[in-house]
Amino acid sequence: MTSSGPAKRSRPVALPDGGLANEVLEFVWRRRTASRAEIARRTGRSRSTISEVVSRLLPTGLIEEVGSGESRGGRRPILIGFRDGASSILGMDIGAAHVSVALTDLRGRILEWRRRDHAVQADPRGTAALATELGEECLAARGTGSPRPMGIGVAVPSPVDPGSPYRILERILPAWHDFDLLGALRGRFGVPVFVDNDANLGALAEHHWGKAVGIDDFAYLKVATGIGAGLMIDGEIYRGATGVAGEIGHVAIDPRGPRCVCGNRGCLATFVGTRALVDRTRALLCDFPGSVLAGTVPDIRALEDAALADDPMALKVVREAARNLGIVIAGVLNLMNPGSVILGGSLARLGDRLIEPLTRAVAGRTLVASAAASEIRTSELGPRATALGAATHVLVAALANPALFPGVKA
């Protein structure tokens, strides 16, 4: 997986084989800063061992000594810090109708950001070219001295089979059949490329930088063109037996509901997708001549803005959506008992205007006290969440296997 690419740079620094170097690296990353003695205490190893591992880790440039900490009654510790800027990561969000790219450091800080609308569904080659272009723009904007990123993460609006990640998108985007986006990116940038479903990566972003920090069991729901859930179980993304866990867009919530493209009746997607919300808004316009949207041809953004301005009609659409989402979320709570439920996608902008009716809808459908106790909240990561999650995926992979870091050899 590690590309033995063309650039023969400074001699790779050897990393100890043992999982211990790994553990130490990840520990320092999490704590941001820690002394050798503290690492030893927390990992249960001796100070001598940690001292030796740290001394082998220092030349990699991933960690460094950053001054001294407070005394605990004796000699002051030398603090070891993680070098967030030691490398960078490209995170790409391939949406249904747009491509966006984030360049991040190793702490999830977005250094550069590009977004462009594009007919992704119909144009695989153009999409790959656009993703490459935006990625290069991000790298160039950081100056000529900036090295290659350590890896690329890609989010796609489709289930990804962990067994064969190259056969992505086909199911939802037939035009993509046989086009190898990942291979194109790897060829262009010469670094490892990782893919996953957008909802899964959104969940990952929340787990590291958002509302789910410290929570290892939660569900992330992304409401966008489609609806998907990312399930984090015991700190890891859960994919199910065949990689399609969380595909909740076609859960039936009303056997008497309208027919869906999938052939069934009353799917969640027929009530809460971007398309459905806009249609519903337009249908209601005649009943609400006083709405700020009256006389316009609203899109999803206009609907959200109107709701944020407390327009009664927009709020009615949101309440209906909340009720329908609530049915599904109640099912998730009863079945999986997550510690938290987090809503992402553009609808998350609505904050309490969405959460409040949603909480009511859920409360009427859950029994077990502790299940009902899981908080339901909106994401605050905004429109960059998915791309950030894609970058985070690369970071997580590297911390679990430091051989991925440039200039570090296992």
Next chain:
Amino acid sequence: MTSSGPAKRSRPVALPDGGLANEVLEFVWRRRTASRAEIARRTGRSRSTISEVVSRLLPTGLIEEVGSGESRGGRRPILIGFRDGASSILGMDIGAAHVSVALTDLRGRILEWRRRDHAVQADPRGTAALATELGEECLAARGTGSPRPMGIGVAVPSPVDPGSPYRILERILPAWHDFDLLGALRGRFGVPVFVDNDANLGALAEHHWGKAVGIDDFAYLKVATGIGAGLMIDGEIYRGATGVAGEIGHVAIDPRGPRCVCGNRGCLATFVGTRALVDRTRALLCDFPGSVLAGTVPDIRALEDAALADDPMALKVVREAARNLGIVIAGVLNLMNPGSVILGGSLARLGDRLIEPLTRAVAGRTLVASAAASEIRTSELGPRATALGAATHVLVAALANPALFPGVKA
């Protein structure tokens, strides 16, 4: 945790600390029989290492040499076998209105079996006494020479918080508040005691001995007095953030349905629990004067028997139950993408008479092809499944930590 009990038996045999002895033991258990060379190949260790570990494992009596295997072109291997009879386990199923106890060997074979009806809900002390009595009966029946079991597993019809397993049952059985069933059993038998929810343990039994052998992601639904699900994820029981995952009895499947004891409307439990099925049967009796049940006061067993005899009225009740179960199962499929769904509890006796309408109900509510591909099947473990699962829990714990085996010291 290892009881340094009264009986001072033959000097404990020391087991190597390393996880390797563990790995070897579990490997031999799984394969039933294997040569040293094969263990070395499969675990990635050298033959010399494995040879040494095996030689230290042999005196524990957990494994033994059992003849020689087929040559692969050279010297014939000496086969190492796991001694299933090296110890025994007590598995106890505490139901809503009965107690049953199984004594098993280390291969899940039920050596002895006792079951008695009892007012569990109202009588904690009597229940503990009964469980003890049945356990002792099982042990006595194996002859005086039979040693103590290596541990006791207990299944309870209630969520179990993994953090504080002693506060069980309270939520569902208020009379049990402050009564320490586990402590009583440990005191009486002098061996470690483990508890878990009955549906979770049913899933464990299926995973080891039933329809889910080899499947690491599946859902087990137990239909009895209550309805519960045991979720196996990546080979481990999933408990959720607060230990109540799988409590699906109160998932709302019809907002216009009857009121439930929990205060909501249309809970699954109001349609499919033992009580609900019996009530529904009795209500239908007047419409089906020709039913074999006409003129009787049927219970759940009579209903199942009638369905097995293809009585139209009983089949109608089953079909309705299947439809309602199907709604919930469809939700499970869409959300979690399990590799299989297995139905347990007494209703599983019905086999295809239940599965066939159930499959139809589910098919109308799931989209993603691979999700719909998960097979739905009935358990074949019968009424002993839960007690067997409780015993299996102890076995799994011991294979992960051989110090639990009697006469083996870590």
Next chain:
DNA sequence: CGCACTTTGTTCGGCAACCGAACAAAGTCA
């Protein structure tokens, strides 16, 4: 201020797990 006590980080000798090479025993195949 001086002195006893802590804590940190390093050095060094040693233990235990594990490996590879070598070998005898017990097979297969041409």
Next chain:
DNA sequence: TGACTTTGTTCGGTTGCCGAACAAAGTGCG
């Protein structure tokens, strides 16, 4: 029969990690 394989054991060597000892650099009390 002889060349080649595979198995299981022995034995010396490497390696990851520990504990003890120590110097450096603190704190706090009399």
